[in-house]
Amino acid sequence: LVLPLERQLHEASRWNQVERMKELFEKRVNIRARNHVGRVALHWAAGAGHEQAVRLLLERGAAVDDVDSFGMNSLLLSAWFGHLQIVQILVNAGAKVHCESKDGLTLLHCAAQKGHVPVLAFVMEDLEDVALDHADKLGRTAFHRAAEHGQLDALDFLVGSGCDHSVKDKGGNTALHLAASQGHVDVLQRLVDIGLDLEEQNTEGLTALHAAAEGIHADCVMLLLGAGSNVNALTQKRLSCLHYAALGGSEDLSRALIKAGGCTNVADKQGTTPMHLAVKHNFPGLVQLLIDGHSDLDAVDIRRQTPLHLAAEHAWQDVADMLLIAGADLSLRDKQGKTALAVAARSNHVSLVDMIIKADRFYRWEKQDHRQETQQLRSVLWRLASRYLRPNEWKKLAYSWQFTEAHVCAIEQQWTGTRSYQEHGHRMLLIWLHGVAAAGENPSKALFEGLVAIGRRDLAESTRNMANGEPTAPRRCTAM
Incomplete structure (x- = not known):
């Protein structure tokens, strides 16, 4: 963990507060103190693009090649954020130009991924022995990174510099796969124009069209279909x-x-x-x-x-x-x-x-029948199931109406207690009513015949009376 003065140096470097930095140096602050991710003051100044702070730190003995927990040094950070002047200062101060992060990112990778063409131009034109097609830990080159992150200008620069168009990463992906998977339609169009193979498959067998479809990038899918993808x-x-x-x-x-x-x-x-x-x-x-x-x-x-x-x-x-x-x-x-x-x-x-x-x-x-003439019958069916039908009689009715064994078993699957048969019977009767109504038959007549068929003529007569709105027993006058 950094001490209070060291934390203040980091903050001053981050915001280019040069006078405050000088005060801290007078107090002998540790210029190479690291925070929880291994960052030192020079990392903050370089990443923020502060020329004065960077020069002061270098003058005071900051190590130009210190790396953080991700293997990123000040040179890579300045390239990542596109600070060309800082890149040049660090190179002149002796920074190692062929450095890599823990993920294998080089100066070219960092600049290409973020689309910083001036940094790319400096690296390619002013530095020696730079490998244009150097691969990172995923097997991706700067060309891959530019395509994956939609950096068209960087892609064009790398193409103009003679990079390998057809190179694949460790997953077998070409730049076409990566652009399609991320939905970068302008980059994808350029890659199609360059002539990359539309049917090239990665290690899982995906083409660029698969990658675009997986990402639900409709514009990329349409582009690839128009270009002739299978x-x-x-x-x-x-x-x-x-x-x-x-x-x-x-x-x-x-x-x-x-x-x-x-x-x-x-x-x-x-x-x-x-x-x-x-x-x-x-x-x-x-x-x-x-x-x-x-x-x-x-x-x-x-x-x-x-x-x-x-x-x-x-x-x-x-x-x-x-x-x-x-x-x-x-x-x-x-x-x-x-x-x-x-x-x-x-x-x-x-x-x-x-x-x-x-x-x-x-x-x-068909939708459930709600015609007025069936409303009273629905009430009758509920009373029939809940009050009058004995256990298992609903099954006899069901079989008489051509319900199958599977239908009956499915209905009685739900167990709600010893009187479950009432709910089962009611459900069966409503299903039956739906079919009778759909077939245009007379439900009252069919119900009467069904009850007679299972030996319940008494119930058939009383149910017909209920359906017709007639009392099932004489009414008595009562005095209040």
Whole structure:
């Protein structure tokens, strides 16, 4: 830790307070004192571009090549911040010009990344034996750094100086990959004009188009598509650009890729399609776009799950609604042998269970019927389920109306106590009513016939009276 006087020297150097610095030197302050990240006074003065402070520190014996915890010395810091005059002063003071930070950054890397062309020009024209294509610890040259950080002027200078355009970093990335991944469309255009290979893949198999799609950089994607990039190129994991667009939930990008010929049904090594991803991450707009683009609704992944299984697992009702309307196959089973209905029931997603049963029974989905003539019947159904139906009678009714065993099991999956059968019966009756209304049948007549079929004519008669608004027993006059 720095002492109070040493901290004051750092601050004075940072703000070019030369007189205060001289006062501190009179008190024999330690000029090489370091703070918690290894910075000395000369680092602050050089990074801030203060010529007077730098000269004073050098006169007082500051070590020109001291490095901080990141391996950055005063020369690298002055190049990073674009202070050409400080760079020249330090070089004249004997600074090592071939220095590197712990990340392997040289003077060229620092100046290129920050776009300081005058510093680049000084390094290339006035210093000796500077390696233009020297790579840092990531295998990136100054050309890579300029592209990655969108420094077009620096990029042009390096190109004019004869740098290697096609060099790759340790991840197999060209400058095209790096510019695309960061969304630098002007730099990307220049690299395309230079003639970099659009289909070059990095070690993971990504092209520049993949990198742009992964970053959801629509303008870069459009540029690369216009230049002829392969929209259906696959990575090592068999990911397409549309997979990346789906992961990011971008409808605009997905639309552009589909319009350019992107395949909507390509599956990665896990069997995952863009539709699986759009459903899993709950992007309803993108799901509808993929449906309209003729995506396979029944594609199965490595777990044999369809998009509808995923919607059921995560209880995404809007997405499930879209898939049901589009005609997703409800009979398909995952590796555990479960249908989407069973998955929803297992997870206790009651409203989704009911939605799937309705779709399975009537092969279409309509909004809940709220016509006035059904309102009284709904009240009757509630009383029927909660007061009059005995345990298991709701199941008999369900089977008489062609509910399947899977439907019944899904409904009774939710356990709320010894009287759960009342809630189960009510849900079944509402699902039944939805179907009867959708089919244009007379619900009162169908209910009467169903109750008779299970041997409850007494209940059928009283229920018909309730539905017609008639009293089920004589009313008595009472005096207040």
